[in-house]
Amino acid sequence: MTAPPGTGFAGAINNTRRDGLVVVQPRMGFAEPSAMRAGLVAVRDARATTVGTITLDSYTRVGDLHSARTAVRTRTRLNGYPLCTHPDDTTRSMLSEVYGPGFPIQVRHGSARPGHIIEAMARIGLDATEGGPVSYCLPYGRTPLRSAISEWSAACDRLAEMSTPERPAHLESFGGCMLGQMCPPSLLVAIAVLEGLFFAQHGVPSISLSYAQQTQPEQDLEALAALRRLIDELLPGLDVHVVLYTYMGVFPRTRAGSSNLLDESARIAVFGGAERLIVKTVMESVRIPDVADNVAAVERAEREVRCSQQMRAAGRPPWTPSESGLYEEARTMIDAVRSLDPDLGTALHIAFRRGLLDVPYCLHPDTQGRTRSRVAPDGRLEWAHVGSLPIDGPRPAGHAVGAQELTSMLNYVADRFDSTAAAVR
Amino acid sequence: MTLRRLHVLVTGTSSDAHTWNLMYLQLALEEAGHDVTNLGPCVPDGLLTETCVRLRPDTLVISSVNGHGHTDAARAAAAVRYDPRHDAMPIIVGGLLGTAGDPNADHTPALEAAGVTAVLEKDDLPKLMRLLAEIRAAAPAAAATAAAATPAAAAGRELEGAR
Numbered sequence: 001m002t003a004p005p006g007t008g009f010a011g012a013i014n015n016t017r018r019d020g021l022v023v024v025q026p027r028m029g030f031a032e033p034s035a036m037r038a039g040l041v042a043v044r045d046a047r048a049t050t051v052g053t054i055t056l057d058s059y060t061r062v063g064d065l066h067s068a069r070t071a072v073r074t075r076t077r078l079n080g081y082p083l084c085t086h087p088d089d090t091t092r093s094m095l096s097e098v099y100g101p102g103f104p105i106q107v108r109h110g111s112a113r114p115g116h117i118i119e120a121m122a123r124i125g126l127d128a129t130e131g132g133p134v135s136y137c138l139p140y141g142r143t144p145l146r147s148a149i150s151e152w153s154a155a156c157d158r159l160a161e162m163s164t165p166e167r168p169a170h171l172e173s174f175g176g177c178m179l180g181q182m183c184p185p186s187l188l189v190a191i192a193v194l195e196g197l198f199f200a201q202h203g204v205p206s207i208s209l210s211y212a213q214q215t216q217p218e219q220d221l222e223a224l225a226a227l228r229r230l231i232d233e234l235l236p237g238l239d240v241h242v243v244l245y246t247y248m249g250v251f252p253r254t255r256a257g258s259s260n261l262l263d264e265s266a267r268i269a270v271f272g273g274a275e276r277l278i279v280k281t282v283m284e285s286v287r288i289p290d291v292a293d294n295v296a297a298v299e300r301a302e303r304e305v306r307c308s309q310q311m312r313a314a315g316r317p318p319w320t321p322s323e324s325g326l327y328e329e330a331r332t333m334i335d336a337v338r339s340l341d342p343d344l345g346t347a348l349h350i351a352f353r354r355g356l357l358d359v360p361y362c363l364h365p366d367t368q369g370r371t372r373s374r375v376a377p378d379g380r381l382e383w384a385h386v387g388s389l390p391i392d393g394p395r396p397a398g399h400a401v402g403a404q405e406l407t408s409m410l411n412y413v414a415d416r417f418d419s420t421a422a423a424v425r
Numbered sequence: 426m427t428l429r430r431l432h433v434l435v436t437g438t439s440s441d442a443h444t445w446n447l448m449y450l451q452l453a454l455e456e457a458g459h460d461v462t463n464l465g466p467c468v469p470d471g472l473l474t475e476t477c478v479r480l481r482p483d484t485l486v487i488s489s490v491n492g493h494g495h496t497d498a499a500r501a502a503a504a505v506r507y508d509p510r511h512d513a514m515p516i517i518v519g520g521l522l523g524t525a526g527d528p529n530a531d532h533t534p535a536l537e538a539a540g541v542t543a544v545l546e547k548d549d550l551p552k553l554m555r556l557l558a559e560i561r562a563a564a565p566a567a568a569a570t571a572a573a574a575t576p577a578a579a580a581g582r583e584l585e586g587a588r
């Protein structure tokens with residue numbers, strides 16, 4: 001990947017966007033600095049337009065730095081890189097001659113209280129991360145939403161302060177993913193846009209909004225179009241791009257099934273107009289992927305992106321986007337939330353308390369927990385109960401989802417790809 | 426003689442944010458006729474021990490999938506066992522306990538040393554059901570009134586002590 005000197009993550013994505021490229025990125029993180037460095041080098045040198053990722057471990061995420069330190073001392077494996085535990089100089093040398101204008105790197109975590117992480121980034125000179133007051137709270141533990149909102153306000157202010165015109169800090173909303181599965185796309189889009197507005201309110205200069213592949217490509221394309229339209233309408237003139245995540249729920253168990261699901265996400269990225277794609281590997285359902293797994297995934301995704309771009313140039317789209325009123329539904333929720341208070345943080349807090357936003361199957365106590373969703377016979381992800389959301393939809397009395405029904409919905413995508421993969425073999 | 430219902434405390438570990446595993450376990454255990462309190466994700470040791478003292482569950486099920494479970498569940502079990510009132514309470518651990526894709530059984534010695542009763546593989550749900558059925562069959566009928574008095578969390582989304 002190439003970008004002019006001094007432009008950081010934001011500048012690099014602007015260049016690839018101008019060149020019509022889709023940036024491919026892994027979700028990679030290892031505890032050992034040498035392994036982390038080897039992974040970053042391999043991703044940089046992969047046959048793909050890549051940016052690097054440092055995914056942090058769960059102890060660092062929840063602020064349990066004591067356990068992170070113990071793990072480093074006893075060489076216990078972690079599920080990511082302990083950025084706040086390794087001495088800054090260790091991280092600087094881990095990054096030296098890898099991280100630079102030609103190869104921007106994003107820190108991905110999942111922390112509702114990210115202050116220590118943002119400070120470490122500032123000290124080390126890392127300029128891009130991921131998060132959000134809602135999307136890094138509800139899926140990531142039991143931190144009260146109110147605390148997450150104030151912590152993320154401060155984090156956004158800090159990112160704005162760290163920015164220079166040449167090197168604006170970048171923040172990506174995780175709102176298009178939430179619990180990884182079973183959240184109807186209109187709500188994912190609404191939360192991502194609301195978080196984008198929150199970031200903008202705090203002066204974050206460069207923003208990306210996510211959307212995770214769900215159960216049906218036609219619906220995903222409708223969602224990406226809605227997201228793009230809402231960005232144009234509500235965040236005009238700002239540096240905002242769209243990032244697609246390969247499926248974030250229960251992953252296929254077969255290699256072929258996993259690869260086919262990855263391929264489908266690359267096609268959705270191209271036909272949905274995403275500027276960046278974050279991939280998953282064939283090891284997703286089994287363990288933390290190693291360097292080779294990650295390189296194979298970014299290279300495979302790149303090949304499929306190029307194929308899809310040729311298909312697009314030839315005017316042969318594989319799917320027609322659905323027309324289910326997804327934009328209108330998302331817009332209604334966004335408008336309802338924005339009308340609650342001029343300060344978006346306050347508005348988001350009230351919205352969850354009143355159930356105007358409510359993520360299906362979320363256990364977090366600061367949500368109403370009344371909404372339910374299901375996979376329709378045609379594969380669309382739809383509302384089974386809209387709770388107090390400000391939209392039309394089913395509000396049945398009774399019906400609770402059982403263990404069997406929940407498992408079959410959670411495994412819908414994995415089963416679809418595993419069974420067609422088995423048929424191909 | 427009708428067997429009394431078991432009160433099972435289901436919990437995530439201190440660093441683990443995953444909840445679908447917890448929700449699934451709760452539903453499956455309830456459908457098998459047990460009362461379940463679901464403590465939710467990212468449960469600090471203090472909240473877990475305090476809840477065990479307060480609710481005196483018949484069995485503790487610790488679920489972790491984020492790869493830190495082998496350490497976190499051992500620490501949590503040791504903290505629970507510190508209180509002799511929980512000597513007899515079975516502690517069952519399962520999920521995806523390491524990051525390398527190896528069997529959970531690799532971690533059994535360390536977990537047992539910390540006070541865990543059984544370490545199950547991620548596909549061992551039938552075995553979990555069998556173990557709970559055995560615990561239920563062996564449970565003293567005299568405890569029935571005490572157990573009935575502990576209200577299991579309603580509707581599956583009460584996070585004990587979360588607020």
Ligand code: B12
Nearest residue numbers: 180250251284287441442443444445446488492519520524
């Ligand atoms: C959805 C998901 C998420 C969502 C979770 C949202 C939420 N609030 O739940 C999001 C996107 C937020 C997420 C985040 C992370 N995740 Co995640 N996630 C998944 C994913 C894709 C599906 C999990 C799922 O929903 N399963 C459905 C439930 C019903 O099944 P289950 O969890 O497997 O549980 C079953 C069995 O394990 C068993 N079981 C569970 N507990 C017990 C207990 C007993 C006693 C028994 C008998 C059985 C049992 O019963 C359940 C039903 O069958 C898995 C990969 C996969 N499986 O495809 C990764 C995965 C679990 N995640 C992983 C990781 C590492 C993380 C992160 C740390 C990020 C990172 N570094 O990559 C963070 C977690 C942060 C934290 N503080 O913990 C790793 C764990 C690696 C490992 N153990 O080796 C996995 C395997 C992905 C991977 N290959 O890297 N994740």
